[in-house]
Amino acid sequence: MQTAEISRRYIDYFAERGHTVVPSASLVTDDPTLLFTVAGMVPFVPYLTGVVPAPFPRAVDVQKCIRTNDIEEVGKTARHGTFFQMLGNWSFGDYFKEGAIEYAWELLTKSEADGGLGFAERDLWVTVYETDDEAAALWQKIAGLPADRIQRMGKSDNYWHTGQPGPGGPCSEIYFDRGPKYGQEGGPAVDDNRFTEIWNLVFMQELINNVTSKVDFDVVGPLPKKNIDTGMGLERVAFIKQGVENMYETDQVRPVLDRASELSGRRYGADHGDDVRMRIIADHIRSSLMLMSDGVTPSNEGRGYILRRLLRRSIRAMRLLGVEGPTFTDLFAASRDAMKSAYPEVEHDYSRISQLALGEEETFLRTLAGGTTILDLAVSKTKESGKSELAGDTAFLLHDTYGFPIELTLEMAEEAGIAVDRGAFDTLMSEQRARAKADAKSKKKVLADLSVYGEYRAKGETVFTGYTDLQTDSSVLGILVDGVPAQKAVAGQTAEVILAETSLYAESGGQAPDQGKIVGDGYELEVLDVQKPVKGLISHTVKVTRGEVGVGVPATTLVDEDYRRGATQAHSGTHIVHAALREVLGPNAHQSGSFNKAGYLRLDYGWNQALSPETRSEIEEISNNAIRQNLEVVTRELPLDEAKALGAMALFGEKYGDVVRVVDIGGPWSRELCAGTHVSTSAEIGMINIVGESSVGASNRRVESLVGIEAFRQFAAERALVQELTQNLKTRPDQLVDRIGELVQNLKTAEKKIASYEQKALSDRVPALAAKAVRSGDVLVVAESVGPLGSGDELRSLATSVRGQLGDAASVVALAAEVGGKPIAIVATSAAARDTGANAGALAKRMAGVLGGGGGGKPDLAQGGGNDVAAIPAALEAVRAELGH
Template sequence: MQTADIRQRWLDFFAERGHTVVPSASLVSDDPTLLFTVAGMVPFVPYLTGLVPAPYPRATSVQKCIRTNDIEEVGKTPRHGTFFQMSGNFSFGDYFKEGAISMAWELLTTPEADGGYGFDRDDLWVTVYEDDDEAIELWKKVADLPDERIQRLGKDTNYWHTGQPGPAGPCSEIFFDRGPEYGIDGGPATDDDRYVEIWNLVFMQYLIDDVQSKTDFRIVKELPKKNIDTGMGLERVAFIKQGVDNMYEIDQVRPVLDRAAELSGRRYGANHDDDVRMRVIADHVRSALMLMSDGVSPSNEGRGYILRRLLRRSIRAMRLLGVEGPTFRELFAASRDAMKSAYPEVAHDYAHIEQLALGEEETFLRTLTAGTSILDLAVSKTKDSGRGQLAGDTAFLLHDTYGFPIELTLEMADEAGLAVDRAAFDTLMTEQRSRAKADAKSKKKVLADLSVYADFRAKGETIFTGYTELSTASTVLGLLVDGRPVPFATAGQTAEVILAETSLYAESGGQAPDQGRIVGDGFELEVLDVQKPIKGLISHTVKVTSGEVGVGVPATTLVDEQYRRGATQAHSGTHLVHAALRQVLGPNAHQSGSFNKAGYLRLDYGWNSALSAETRSEIEEISNAAIRDNLEVVTREMPLDEAKSLGAMALFGEKYGEVVRVVDIGGPWSRELCAGTHVSTSAEVGMINIVGESSVGASNRRVESLVGLDAFRRFASERALVSELTSSLKTRPDQLVDRVGELVSSLKAAEKRIQQFEARALNDRVPALAAKAVRTGDVLLVAETVGSLGAGDELRSLATSVRSQLGDAASVVALTAEVGGKPVAIVATSPAARDAGANAGALAKTMAGVLGGGGGGKPDLAQGGGSDLAAIPAALDAVRSALRG
């Protein structure tokens, strides 16, 4: 039974039993506490917890999931996968235990010919929470299971909760017995690979608090509306039904494994270590493909870091299989072909996905060789010193300079029989992050714990009127101060305000929140931020500038008209620049992110090389030509499938509901799905002035532009600058470039002549300095200060020239100078002086210590410095004393 068939049977079965089929949510979770969607129930958490009213009584889905906490186990066990699909059925106060158990058993044991999975009843075991007698009786009633195939287990395995106060309940898990060839008898309680968990039924029936751990909490009461949350692992059922030993060998994964074997020339099944590497590659390539299809790009932070780690572990595994060249083109194509029937978007977006993957591979292959050399050298030195731990600063260097994830360094060190000083590495990482955060203070206010919004959301969705109105009369539904509900807020306080309606745009889709005010009888609030803390609810962070605002009073939202005009110009301008990029570069220049606010736009797009000045000008000209042509801007709402059929662009990685808003500029010239605010005609954008283009990672570029009046001001300031330069240089604007070029050439020629003059002047000083050599101990010593110099290199050159002037004699030259207001010392020694025991590095260090600094170097030439110019005579005396000694 193919994986796609298993998936479709699930959806058909539950759809026939009154469940709403819900498409898989993105792997990028809406939950701010999660990097990824880690379980099938994650998109339904607001409904299961009552935070948001459920739009249907029962639902079913096959949800894409990513988990990375067990990444080290990938390839080593039959069931650990980074990307996996969780089939789930959910009840929101509808059916409960008996319904969940009955439907699970029916689907599993119904013959394949009748639409079920056809499992033999004798191969199935169940576990229940040890105190859940009701579930045990239901299993006996529904499935006629004997007592020995129903096992009671504790809270650590068979009780579910979020780790926070809220809903919770016992679980019942269904296991498949693979047979005695896979392990010992005894059922799931043995925790053996023989028994594979395929389905988990969560009976969400209690409210808990005082949560200390997974097993330590207090049950407060039964929930008035009990919920069902279940999950069946699609890959686990697939490898059982396809008769293979693990999830890496199923139809959606095996093609990548086979391609890795073919590229490496090694046979799967011949060597355990090679088998693990091939399974890692198959898992990670598929996981990376699915992450990138949901808009994640490789980076050094958050989700992008996880993706980068998966890609680099794949490259590393291929190298351990003996393949040092690029392989992603073949591996990703194999994964695309295996996954596209279930997820057509991987084929539709493949050009962009491949571009990201190949760019990351090219970058890492370049750095891997250099980084590996450094690591190999560090490993060798560590072993030679008799230590068993690689230094933390070496691991940090590999991470910071060569892009090695710490996990890769840990793996490679472990292969060499070494540990890594992880504590020292973490300290260095913390220091680096602290430095970065010191310069990046965000204006964003921390929103309250999401649970406090449940009562507000239960009153309905916040109505946004801002597409057509800048002022809206509303009512204050709630107030929060420091994350807690309050009856009123007074002058000087910062609060969150929940309204029934608002004309103020909440930050989303790359558009910054509106600026404005909220006013009412006797109060005025300055709007600091507008956000959507949960689906359907808008929260306004405000400062109470006067009066007192209370819950239930009338209030009017007032959008700053000038700011909104600038914001709409910038958002429509983003669409214009995106259309121009695609017109010039082609469809692969797909937007991957954006940010716009009044007067400014930033657009990230898939591309792997910098734009030439000519290309940048062409994009800018096309954008401004669209403004000149005064194209009509039309917005419409329609079903997502209809919008896509019209050619509306769904931006890479963005999430959309079933009904979407389509923004046309000039008809199909620019047609995108977008919920932002826009101008009525393109002429209202005013002007586009592209001011920057840069790299933001492998195969991703960023273009920045000023818009409207801000764009004009930049042009005006540049015009004033040109006018000033032409006046100063007494030339015409069209000759300015040539005139500046002439001046630069003249300046370079003058600098060269000055350098030649200074070199001759320094050379002229050599004989006089050499003549000052005096016998000191066993050597001739020149210990002099030469005044002020422009650079330390000049002092170095002077010292080596004096040493040469003294010929084969045992000589030491110790010179000091003032460079940039600080003392610098250079020591040069001849071979004969070194034979006599003189060491330039030691002498430079001695001088630097007197000067209040540090220094050192090689025995023949070394440098030091400090901060105390007055100590120069004492530093020279220190050299004389050292040599006499």
Template sequence: MQTADIQRRWLEFFGTRGHTVVPSASLVSDDPTLLFTVAGMVPFVPYLTGVVPAPYPRATSVQKCIRTNDIDEVGKTPRHGTFFQMNGNFSFGDYFKEGAISYAWELLTASQSDGGLGFQEKDLWVTVYKDDDEAIALWKKIAGLPDDRIQRLDMDTNYWSTGQPGPAGPCSEIFFDRGPAYGVDGGPATDDDRYVEIWNLVFMQYLRGEGTGKNDFEILGELPNKNIDTGMGMERVAFLLQGVENMYEIDQVRPVLDAAAELSGRRYGADHDDDVRMRVIADHVRSGLMLMTDGVAPGNEGRGYILRRLLRRSIRAMRLLGVDAPTFEVLFAASRDAMSAAYPEITENYDRVSRLALGEEEAFLRTLAAGTTILDLAVSDAKSTGSAALPGDTVFQLHDTFGFPLDLTLEMAEEAGLTVDRGEFDRLMAEQRARAKADAKSKKGALADLSVYGEFRAAGETVFLGYDELETETRVLGLLVGGQSVPVAQAGDIAEVILAETTLYAESGGQDSDEGAIVGSGFDLEVLDVQKPVKGLISHTVQVRAGEVHVGDVARTQVDTQYRRAATQAHSATHVIHAALRQTLGGDAHQSGSYNKAGYMRLDFSWNQALSPATRSEIEEISNIAVRDNLPVETRVMALDEAKALGAMALFGEKYGDTVRVVDIGGPWSRELCAGTHVGTSAEIGVISLVSESSVGSTNRRVEALVGLDAFREFAAERALVQQLTSSLKTPKDQLADRIAELSAQLKAAEKTIAQFEAARLTERVPALVAAARPTGAYTVVAQNVGTLGSADDVRTLATTVRGRLGDSAAVVVLAAETAGKATVIIATTPAAREAGAKAGELARAASAILGGGGGGKDDLAQGGGPDAQRIPAALEAVLAALRG
């Protein structure tokens, strides 16, 4: 049974049983505490926890997921995958345990001809929470399972919670027995790979209290509404129904594995290590394809870093298979062909995804070349010092800074006959993980804070009236101070205000929040920020400037008119520049992110090379022609499918509901899905000044622009600067560039002449310094204060020249000077002096200690100094004393 058929059967089964079929959410999670959608239930968390009222009593989905916690296990076990699909059915206060168990057993065991999955009942086991007698009784009643195929397990494996106070409950898991050829008898309790978990039923029925870990919290009581959250692993079911050994061999993954085998000339199944590498490649390429289809681009932090790591691990694995040449063109095409039946959007976005993948591969192959050079130097240094191991900090730097995989370092070190100091490397990695874990824990804590909005969201969505009005009368529904719900906020407090209606725009879609005020009888609130903490709810962060505000008070929202006008200009300018980019560069230049606020906008777009000055000017001119032409700006609300049919562009990574807002500028010239505020016609934007263009990764560029009055002010400042230069240089404006170039050339020539004079002057001083050499201890020493010189380089040149004139003697040259108001000491030694024991670095440190600074260097040449130039004589005497000793 093909994976796409399993998906179809799942959705049809639950759809015909009263479940709303919900399309998969993006892999980029709405939850601010998560980088990715890590489980099928993530999009439903607000409904399951009661923060947001569920829009339907029961639902089903096939959710795309990414997990990277077990990335090192990928390829080694039959079931660990980075990207996977979780089939889920959910009940929000509707059916409970009996319904969930009945649906699961029916779908699993019904024949394939009847729309089921056709599992044999004799191969299925279940586990339950040890005290859940109700679930055990239901399994016996519904499935007729005997006692020996129902196993009671502890809270750490069969009890679910978010890890925070809130909903919790027992769960029941369904396992498939692969048979004695795959492991020991004894059921899922053996924790053996023979028993594959395929479905988990979570019975969300209790409220848990504070606590840490999986089993040390208190159960406070039952929830008023009991929910069901289940998840069936698509890939696990697919490999069992397709009769293959693991998830990497199913129809959606195997083609990439086969392509890797063909490219490497190795046969899958012939060598264990090679098999693991091919499975890693198959998994990671598919994961990368799905992430990039959902708008993630390779980068150095957050989601981009995870994607980059997956891609680089794939390249590393291909190298370990003996392939150094680029392979992504073949591998990603294989994954596209395997996944498009289930996800047609892959084909629609493949040109962009392919360009990202190929660009990342090219960049990392260069990184590998650079890392190899650094590694070669480290190997050489280790061998020269007689060390048998590469330093752990060097290996960590290669891994952390250059993205050089540890496995590759180990392999290359072994080829050179060396090991790696894993103790130091592991210590540094542990410190890094501890920092990451602390950061993740702090973010996870924010999840619990969202529950405070539940009672406000239950009252309904906040109505946004700001598209048409800048002021409105409303009512205060709630107040939060310090994250806690309070009845009143007083002068000086920083508080969050929940209103029934608002005209203040909440930050979203790249547009910053409005500035303004909330006023009422006896209170005046300055708006500091406006956000959407949970779907459908708008929260205003304010400072109480005067009076007291109470829950229930009548209030009036007031948007800062000037700020809103400039913000709408900037947002509309973002759309205009995006259209100009695509008109100039082509359809591949697709927006990948944006930010705009009053007077300023930036836009990130997919492109892998810098824009020429001519191209930048063309984009700027097209944008301002659109402003001049006073194009109509029209906003319409319509169904998402209708908007896509019209060609409306969506921003990658943004989430859209069934109904969307479409913004047209000049009709189809610029047509995008957007919930931001916009001007009435393009002429209202004013002026667009493209001020910068830069790289934000190997496959993304960024343009920044000033808009409206801010752009005019920039032009005015530049005009004033040009006028000042024309006046100072007595040169007409149209000749200014040539005049500045002429002056620059003259200045360089003068600097060169001065440098020649300075060098000649220094050379003239050499004979006198050589003549000043005096025997000191076992050495011939020149120790002189040479006065004030231009730089430390001048002192160094003088010292090394004098050393050269002293021939084969055991000579030490110590020259001190004042440079840039500080003392500089340069010490140079001849080979004979070094053989006699003189070390320039030690002598430089002795002089620097007197001068109040620091110094050091090699035995032949060293530099020191300090802030106290008055102590140069004492510093010279300290060096002489050291030489006498």
């Protein structure tokens, strides 16, 4: 049974039983504590916790998930994958344990001919929470399972909670017995490799608090509404139903594995190590494809870093299979073809996705080449020092700074005949992970407990009036001080204020929040921030500048009119620049992120090379022509499917409801889904002045622009600068470039002449310095101070010239000078002097120690320095004394 067919049967079964079919949420979650949607329940958390009222009593979905906690286990086991799909059915205060168990058992055991999944009852086992007698009895009643196939397990296995205070409850898991070939008898309590979990039924029935770990928490009491959260792993069911060994061999993953096998010439199944590498490639390529289809782009932080890691692990695995050239063209195409029936967007958006992937591959292959050079040097130094083990900090530097995988370091070091201090490397990696965990934990603690907003959200959604009104009368629904509900806030305090209505725009869609005030009888609040902590609720962070505000009192929101005007200009300007980019570069120049505020816009877009000055000017001109044409800006609310059918672009990372706001500028020329505030006609934007264009990743660029009055001010400042230059240089504006070029050329000519004179002056000093050579034992020694010089290069040139003047004699030249207020020493030795044991590196280090600094170098030429100019005579004397011995 194909993966897509399993998914279809699941959805159809629950839809026929009154469940609302909910489309998969993006892999990019809006939960601030998570990078990705890591489980099927993530999009439903607001409903499960009661913070947001559920819009339906029961639901069914197939949710895309990414989880990278066990990335090192990918390819090694049958069930670990970074991308997976979770089939879920949900009840929000509707059916509970009995209904969930009945549905699960019927769907699993009903024959394939009757629309079920056709599992044999004899192959299924279940686990329940150790004290959940009700669930155990229901399994016997509904499924007829004997008591010995219902195993009781503790909190670590069969109790679910979010890790935060809130809802929790026992769960019941369904396992499939793969047979004696895969392990010992005794059920999942004995062997969870042979007995594979395929479905988890969570009975959310309790409110918990004081959560310190998975198993350490307090049950406060029952939940007001009992919920059902169930999840069936699609990949796990697929590999069982398809009769293959693991998830990597299923129909949606195997094509990539096979392509990797073909490209490498290695047969899958012939070598365990190669098999693991091919499975890693198959998993990571699919995960990368799905992440990029949801708008994630490779970068060095956050979600982009995870994507980059997946891509680079794939490249590394291909290299370990013997393929050093590019392979993503073939691998991503294979994954696209395997996934497009379930997710058509991967085919529709493939041009952009492949551009990102190929750009990242090209960059990392160059990184590998550079890392190889660095590793070769490190290996040479290790051998020169007589050691047989590459230092762990060197391996960590290669991994952490240059992105060079440890597996490649180990492989290449072994080829060179040395080992790697893996223990030291692992210690450094553990320390880095500990720092990352501590950082993530500290960031998580900063976030307010979202359950505090539940009582306010239960009163309904905050009404946003700011599209049409800058002033709105409302009332205070709630006040939070330090994240805790309060009855009032007084002058000098900072607080969060929840209103029934507001004209103040909350930060979203790349647009910064409004500035303004909230006023009422006897109080005034300065608005510091406006956010949407939970869906449908707007919270205002304010400073009480006058009086006292309390819950229930009337309030009026006042938007700063000048700021809003600038913000609408910038947001509409962002749409115009985006349309201009696509007109010039084509549809692959798709917006991947943006930020705009009054007077400024920043737009990130998919592209893999810098814009030429001519292209940048063309985009700027198209944008300003659109402004000059005074195009009408039309906003409409439409069903999402209808909006997309009209060609409205949905921007990656944004969340859209069933009804969306469509913003047209000039009709279809610029048509995007957008909840931001906009001008009425394009002429109101005033002006676009592109001030920056830069790289933000291998396949991502960034345009920055000033907008409106800020754009004008920038031009005015540049005009004033041109006027000042023309006056000072006594030329006309149209001749300014030629005049400055002439001056630059004259300056270069003068600098060459000065350098020539300085070089001659140095050369003239060589004979006199050579004449000061004094024999000390077997060598001639010149140890002199030459006074102030312009650079260390001059001193080096002087020392080597004096050494040359002394010919083949055994000679040591030690010169010191003051450069930029600090002492510098150079020591040069001839070959004959080195034969006697003289070493420039050791002598330079000796001088530097006297000068209060450090130094060293090669035996023939070395440099040192310090901070004490007055110590130069003593440093020279130290050299004489050293050679005198």
